[in-house]
Amino acid sequence: MYLIISAILLPFAAAALIPLIHNRLGRLNIGWLALAIPLSLFAFFVYQIPAISAGETFTETLYWLPSIGIDMTVYLDGLGLIMALLITGVGSLVILYSIYYLSAADSLPHFYAYLMLFMGAMLGVVLSDNLMVLYVFWELTSISSFLLIAFWYHRKNSRAGAQKSLLITVFGGFAMLAGFLMLHTMTGTFSVRQIAVELTQYANHELFYPAMFLVLLGAFTKSAQFPFHIWLPDAMEAPTPVSAYLHSATMVKAGIYLVARFTPIFGGNSAWFWTVTLVGLVTLFWGAFNAIRQTDLKALLAYSTISQLGLIMSLLGLGSAAMQTGITAEAAAVYGLASFAALFHMVNHSTFKGALFMAVGIVDHQVGTRDIRRLGGLMAFLPFTFTIAIIGSASMAGLPFFNGFLSKEMFFTASLEALNMEMFGLGTWGWLVPVIAWAASVLTFVYCAIIVFRTFFGAHKPEKLDKIPVEPPFGMLLPPAILSFLIVAVFFFPNLLGDHLLRPALNGVLPGITGAAPHIKAWHGFNTELWMTVAIVVFGTILFISFRKWKGIYKLFPAGWTFNALYTNSLKGIERASSYLTNSYMTGHLPHYFAYIFSFFVIAAGGTLIWSGALNIDLANDSPLSVYEILLVVVMAMAAVAILFAKSRVSAILLNGVLGFSIAMFFVLFRAPDLALTQLVIETVTTVLFLVCFNYLPDWKKENSPKHVKVRNTIIAITGGLTITLIGLSVNSADLYETISGYFEDSYELAGGRNIVNAILGDFRALDTLLEGLVLFIAGIGVFSLIRLKVRKEPNDNEN
Amino acid sequence: METLIIILVGVLTAVAIYLVLSRNLIRVILGTAIFSHAVHLLILTMGGLKNGTVPLLGEDATIFVDALPQALILTAIVISFAVTAFVLVLAYRAYQELGTDDLEEMRGADDE
Amino acid sequence: MKINDVILKTVAKAVVLVILTFGLYLFFSGHHTPGGGFIGGLVLASGFVLLFLSYDVETVSEGIPISFKKMSALGVLISMTSALVPVFFGQPFLSQSFGYFDLPIFGKTELATVTIFEAGIALTVVGVVVNIILSISEGTK
Structure with missing residues (x-):
């Protein structure tokens, strides 16, 4: 099954x-x-x-x-x-x-x-x-x-965003x-x-x-970890359901999944530990920091997703310490808590971010914009959506009575535990982990407040909106409502999730480590973690209220020095370099292309021949010469060279005919009667063809290329001929493989024919013959349609 | 014998390459025709020359020359004829439409 | 293209007959002696070409009402079909078979499927070669 x-x-x-x-x-x-x-x-x-x-x-x-x-x-x-x-x-x-x-x-x-x-x-x-x-x-x-992402492909931004995400x-x-x-x-x-x-x-x-x-x-x-996070905000050009599904709940979790799945393989290694943890922390902070300045609600959510993914990633990094060899079972269980928190937060993130994306989608759909500068006071118009948004935001900010609180507290516990770690040099730098975690959480609180207050509170600005907002149909509210319900339900019954799903999942991340999965408690006394949450609320509120005063900090970053600019510029640079390169040799000039081909042949084939030491000339196996043969060779060589100096087309064609008929003579001398017959007939027909065509072609003009071109062509031609000669001689002198032709000599028994050549053509290698007939047929069609083809003189407007 | 034929093949190839590199369309076509002559001779030579009788089993002989190159060449001859015919017609039609047989002048405009 | 040459026409009539017969002979003898589909086809084609050269196209087309385009297509069809038939008998594509039969007049004769295949090739060759020459000479008008 x-x-x-x-x-x-x-x-x-x-x-x-x-x-x-x-x-x-x-x-x-x-x-x-x-x-x-x-x-x-x-x-x-x-x-x-x-x-x-x-x-x-x-x-x-x-x-x-x-x-x-x-x-x-x-x-x-x-x-x-x-x-x-x-x-x-x-x-x-x-x-x-x-x-x-x-x-x-x-x-x-x-x-x-x-x-x-x-x-x-x-x-x-x-x-x-x-x-x-x-x-x-x-x-x-x-x-x-x-x-x-490119679903609305008629938008330029959609295409650019899709390209960016795919490339990265x-x-x-x-x-x-x-x-x-x-x-x-x-x-x-x-x-x-x-x-x-x-x-x-x-x-x-x-x-x-x-x-x-x-x-x-x-x-x-x-x-979307730093510095590869730049594709995610641009991916927000996708329809909102796609953003909710792919770009927050599932696809971007594939990297998280991969790290989790590979923890049993690489976990316990200090490089793995530091890379995953630090990249996660930097992403956590950078995402939260940039989310605050966004004015597009979806872009804000995109940066918050980046930040939350960084959080999960850093937790997986911390948790991988549990796989270190020689660690006590108790210590492993303590660090394993981080991995547990990662899985827990991954599930929680899918619920609250899904709900928030859907809520923002509803705002976009019902109001016509998601720009927070145009929004405000929507609470009265969209009460249900408001409820969903406030539940999602509160959970994301890590406030009590929502599942985000539990996993965020667990994150603080794990980062504080990191202080006690003696391994990987954490003794000196370990304090960074809880500090960054706390600072990023403050920023998270701020952007969560922005989502809720800028959208749903404040003054309604009907003059900036295209339509009067009303609540959407029930079916559109149901999915985020279900997610909101889960957000609350998980807070009150966390161990239902923990025992049945997270504990077995943790076993996949940290196999063999028992006791790492805790009994999740919402209330754990007035400990450091709780005071950290209280401080987040206090500082976050202050920062949110005073946002206009410190907004200038974002101007400190020069516009030309972002990762986005790097991406755009390198893409442009690559395009320019490749078009420059292509244009430099694709001249549209046929003799140039032939020159490339033959030069490459001389260098590659001839070079290999000499470099590999295969050059080997041995004249011992040559068959004896006769006078006729020498005569024929001389005639052919002279005819060939004479073609170069022919004064008229007819003499060139006749000289070519001399070559063809001489080859037919060779076929006779070399005991190939079928070839000789074919060559004779073909040469006749070809010569007729040439002469018929010459009726319609212009006169043979003298080659009027500049001198250096002629010299270059001569060099290519002579070295090409030399290469062929040397390869031919070397092959002829070496006897590497036994000939397979003995097989065909049984043609009478196998194919019922005494003419071996014909048996090969019709039987042993009939596919060659079949396709050859096809080639001939295609050439015939080609000639026929070329003659009939009339080129339309008017320019074709459909191009470009 | 083989050495002499291979040298002849080299000469034919050199002539063919020189013609193919020319700007004149007819010379290019002639070059391809000479190319196929050279290749046919080369293939035949690689199978060994005159080291047996005609590959017909009726003859009273036990050693035959290699029949496989002959079969290959037979195919090649017919195909090279087809290609030559096609290219010739292409050249003549191109001349009719464009009024030139000079490859330099046939070359498309730069902005294409 | 009107050519008025009595001697050429008279000689051509006789020679073409010889060439065509020779072509047929080459085609059938190919199994055991030099010849076969290609060569036979080429010789037949050159016979037709000679006919077209010595007479004009219209006259020959009236005398021999064959469409050489269709002939070449038919040839490809025959060789393809003969290649496909063995597939239906569980043999690989293009398998050929042969056998010896006692026929009333010829005596013991070898009959081979390869002849059908070669006939297709020969028809293709004749059709294509004649068609090329005809197309070129027609194209000038």
């Missing part, structure tokens, strides 16, 4: 079918059919929870390329399950939301087909055990993301592929679980660190 593989393939099948059945549906929105896919998959994965939380795992293998170790092996464990639930669960809500969000004028079958494609690819990423299969699915998510994530994907291949070189397997078992003995291998950093590059680009 390939149930899990079928679960991955089902969305792909749906993606293929949706465009086909779309036209038959009449007025029914195709989204309702598409909704059935993630709902049924969600039910399927929910059904797996009891077994997985009891510690079981499932493996299915569909053999694909077993000889090189590439098989479709899927592995469902706690980590895969939690991701699969997010993908299908949020996917169901997003599709329900899309049904109301998109207008009928949009190309719905494209949208849902892309969404299904993404869903299948993302499920493939989180469930594949084989690295090559994982890579294929990984790139498929990039491609479907590209298609979805595919660049990372390539790096990751190289890393995977290095892992394969070291361990000889593509299976993640197998590598985790075997890689420990390769820690001193020279490919160990390159592989690690390349894999991280893939994860960082995908999860």
